[in-house]
């Protein structure tokens with residue numbers, strides 16, 4: 001990357017944006033090459049960049065002039081207008097929102113899975129990324145697909161409130177304090193109280209459908225991702241909002257095409273650099289969201305199968321939704337695209 005190559009981090013004050021800055025800094029990208037952007041709300045704020053701090057600039061179309069790479073860690077509505085503006089300014093663009101995941105003209109890339117798409121010919125200079133749950137699920141399923149073939153994977157995702165950004169985190173903080181003081185909180189970000197509760201709804205319901213947008217997204221994204229490796233397996237499941245702050249837990253039931261002994265399933269998982277296998281239940285070693293903070297791998301364990309249905313394998317996984325599930329995908333994809341810009 002040339003010294004004058006500039007990277008815009010849009011949404012720099014958010015849950016994901018802050019982790020994007022940390023990941024760029026960890027890769028020794030100098031502060032002078034990084035610009036932090038937010039909306040009108042962040043006027044006058046600055047954000048940490050290692051020892052330095054960056055002023056948050058307002059993300060207006062003309063601000064992207066001179067940027068080589070624009071990383072969008074913004075809500076879908078904002079990405080829909082900011083992405084074309086960044087493209088028009090001549091930048092490469094990576095978007096982590098749901099805005100373009102269903103758009104066949106925008107490659108859907110999961111670094112470490114179909115990374116090669118980043119070097120392929122593309123219509124615009126832009127790619128989008130899957131959600132945190134799809135990221136974790138695909139990384140778990142892929143080594144099993146390679147070793148045994150997979151028909152479908154059923155997931156129940158226990159999603160921390162940071163999946164709803166800084167407002168989600170603030171809402172659980174307030175609800176917890178209210179409940180500890182005997183006050184019934186008024187939900188605003190989530191459809192029901194999430195404090196000391198579980199809510200089987202993440203995002204709105206798709207029009208005329210019993211599936212939420214979050215759940216529908218997993219099925220669509222997994223179909224697009226596995227199509228890039230010539231497969232058509234189905235990922236579907238239930239999204240549950242849980243009263244924890246960071247890190248998601250996932251139960252996966254994976255139907256193999258050809259059953260194999262559990263030891264072979266575990267061995268297949270160990271071949272993936274995207275995974276860390278934690279599976280010594282007798283010593284109480286298994287994945288938990290609290291162990292996965294800032295870990296670039298997805299943790300997986302509790303591998304089991306019934307003798308009566310050996311083709312169905314049950315596992316538990318944990319992922320840091322803000323880093324592995326979003327920010328690291330943005331930075332890894334973005335820096336790969338930056339190689340094309342020089």
Ligand SMILES: NC(=O)c1ccc[n+]([C@@H]2O[C@H](COP(=O)([O-])OP(=O)(O)OC[C@H]3O[C@@H](n4cnc5c(N)ncnc54)[C@H](OP(=O)(O)O)[C@@H]3O)[C@@H](O)[C@H]2O)c1
Pocket residue numbers: 010011012013014015016017037038039040041042043059073074075076078096097098130131132162163164165166167321322325326
């Ligand atoms: N959180 C996760 O676990 C996760 C995982 C995967 C993908 N994602 C996706 O990542 C994106 C960001 O999520 P988040 O959790 O980081 O949300 P967040 O904490 O609410 O942060 C949103 C960021 O976007 C900025 N923003 C909002 N509207 C803007 C606009 N019109 N122009 C410029 N900046 C704008 C906000 O800046 P201001 O404060 O200045 O408005 C803030 O910095 C979302 O699309 C989300 O779906 C999130």
